[in-house]
Amino acid sequence: MDPNNGNLNAFSFESFFEAWLVRQKRYLDELLSAQHSSHEARQDDHRELINRVLYHYQQYYEEKSRVAKWDVFLMFSPPWFTDLERAFLWIAGFKPNLLFRLISSSVNDMTEDQSQRMDRLVVETRMEEKALNDELAKIQESLGAPSLVNAIKSYGSTARDGETAGGGDDSVIGGLRRALEKVVANADMLRATTAEKVALILTPAQMVKVLAAVAQLQLKVRSLGLQRYAERQNVGY
Template identity: 45%
Template sequence: MTGQSPPSPQNHNNSNGGIGPGESFESFFEGWRTRQNQYLEQLVFVQENCGQIPDRDVQVLVSRVLSHYQQYYSTKSIAAHENVHTLFAPPWFTPFERTFLWIAGFKPGLMFRIVNNSVSDMSQEQSRQLSRLRLEIRAVEKELSDEMARVQEGVVGGQLVELASRTARLVDGEADELGEALEALRAGMEVLLENADFLRMTTARAVVEILTPNQAVRVLAAAAELFRRIRAWGLQLDMARRGGGRSPPLRP
């Protein structure tokens, strides 16, 4: 980029940015979140110097940010194969953060709300393309929500609850049935998570493809800032609860 620019995010994980030997997904995620905040600084810098930085260099930054999100989803997929249940209620998130989760992540449609709040100079053609994309994404969201409901109904209404409720007195063959039911549940949740993450990443890439590089910078900066604030608010609420006081006004 021409002129002064903020330092590039530092990768403290292994060479490809994924989980290093002996590293937990939680540890990876903390490093990933640190780099996300560093990317946020770069995005804000570009916003503040709009017009002084070539589109080519802006596009390079946008591509790097998208690759950063892709790295997260790729690493999360590996972690899901090890323990998918934890990813649906991650203990490294605050309770407040977990209220925003939809199939172990933010709902893809949130991207369109961020666009509406951060981009005011779209052309009519861009608006038409985004409207079509929104409808397509909403339809897939519904399919995944319906599938999640079927998985949950299978747990509550099926044999899994019955078998689990009398684990100590299972007769011959029932222990195998319980194991098979648990494996089917795990596999179903893993497929759901991967499909939801694929939709999240596909939505982000499709939205960015419609926008100009500088518009994309505004959207990606707004998204990163929203996630940062949700994290900060969650930590504030946790501190208030531990202190036994009333929840403080949420501050950015």
């Protein structure tokens, strides 16, 4: 395989991500507007908007999965993210538990039944997160002395020098790649299924609030990350 294809895949995803963020901003405007028209008669409109937003996220994960199959190491330190965005990463994405924090801060009218169902989902999700953390720890332990982060950095430096392509299959790196691909795929599945289960618990109006909170947080972190990067550039860091 051409060693330059890894860089081409990264560039392709970065272009996709920039366009995806533009659409994310548009959806945020729609979500915020929908919050002011939460009358019962607008529930169908809310459901239609929710479905479009969830499909928007599905497109992101499908494209991310395509790049991860080529070079999963990119997912742990994405060059298209700022340092601040990378600080929020948990197994190449957001931690599902973060969604429950946003629900708590944006939805204050859940019924007792909704609260009980949400509490059960929180416990279930935390157990799934722990299982994935344990799996990642096993992968790191299997490396021996080098840490997972060092191994990824080492791979990244050789890849940038053209010595290793995303499709390369050195016995150690190849085994690490396959293990990480599985963990990332399972983490993405947990992120997706958690959102789907939340949507089944909340009313359309409540879900609109949550999706707006998610988009606002993501775009705010993105904006602050870019601002900090620009500040560092200006002072010569």
